[in-house]
Amino acid sequence: SKAALFDAENRVKVTFNDVAGLQEAKEEIKEIVEFLKEPTKFTRLGGKIPKGALLIGPPGTGKTLLAKAVAGEAGVPFFSISGSDFVEMFVGVGAARVRDLFKQAKEKAPAIIFIDEIDAVGRSRGKGSMPGGNDERENTLNSLLVEMDGFGTNSGIIILAATNRPDVLDPALLRPGRFDRQISIDKPDIADREAILKVHMKNLKLDKEVDVKKLAAQTPGFAGAELANVSNEAALIAARKNKNSVDMQDFQDAIDRVIGGLEKKNKIISPQE
Ligand code: ATP
Numbered sequence: 001s002k003a004a005l006f007d008a009e010n011r012v013k014v015t016f017n018d019v020a021g022l023q024e025a026k027e028e029i030k031e032i033v034e035f036l037k038e039p040t041k042f043t044r045l046g047g048k049i050p051k052g053a054l055l056i057g058p059p060g061t062g063k064t065l066l067a068k069a070v071a072g073e074a075g076v077p078f079f080s081i082s083g084s085d086f087v088e089m090f091v092g093v094g095a096a097r098v099r100d101l102f103k104q105a106k107e108k109a110p111a112i113i114f115i116d117e118i119d120a121v122g123r124s125r126g127k128g129s130m131p132g133g134n135d136e137r138e139n140t141l142n143s144l145l146v147e148m149d150g151f152g153t154n155s156g157i158i159i160l161a162a163t164n165r166p167d168v169l170d171p172a173l174l175r176p177g178r179f180d181r182q183i184s185i186d187k188p189d190i191a192d193r194e195a196i197l198k199v200h201m202k203n204l205k206l207d208k209e210v211d212v213k214k215l216a217a218q219t220p221g222f223a224g225a226e227l228a229n230v231s232n233e234a235a236l237i238a239a240r241k242n243k244n245s246v247d248m249q250d251f252q253d254a255i256d257r258v259i260g261g262l263e264k265k266n267k268i269i270s271p272q273e
Pocket of ligand 1: 021162
């Protein structure tokens, strides 16, 4: 089967209201929305708009969601691609894909390009590379660097990239004029977990005894993606039991189920368990 070149969404509906918590990250990233909306306000004194920002944080914490919200708030198209898609590619395909992505985004500028899991393609070059093994990845990374350098600062394209391994990135990616801004995104604290649960419970029929604070207290270590999962599982569990609303027991069962899923995943990662 032929994989899509990349995803392009012309009208993004996600806004900052869909992103709960992440107060600091939102503040920092709001500046990028301004750059996209009113570039000349910033460039009139000779300043250059940054080309890219790196979102750093553990899986499922809302990096993709936040990047999408930037596009939604600025009213610009969202082009996305995942670094891991490049890993198993034939010679030359990755580099061509990067060029294509930038070409299409430029045609639609102003626009956001989002590169998820940039570490998959952006690991330091020449480190631990087996002969012939990493050449294709390095070609792709080189083509990404060339594209980033190739467009002017006033092209209306801003590149957001996400990673949970900033330590392995090739330093070339972090140089001025590339991903020179870094925004860190942490797992939610109890207050943010409550806010995230509320976002995802908004459209559920809830029993009036449901205590969101209590659920937030019972989910330490959960990322936003897991909380979204809890909320959805609870609704399915209640529906399976033919209930008319989702109650605390359903949420409790959903939390257990999500914890069970996480434990399984961890077992696969750490075989000594
Ligand atoms: P990964 O690194 O695994 O790609 P990510 O950090 O990009 O993860 P997202 O894909 O943005 O995480 O999050 C997955 C889903 O989890 C979102 O679509 C959303 O439903 C939910 N979610 C995560 N964080 C938040 C948040 N802060 N507020 C509301 N929902 C969230």
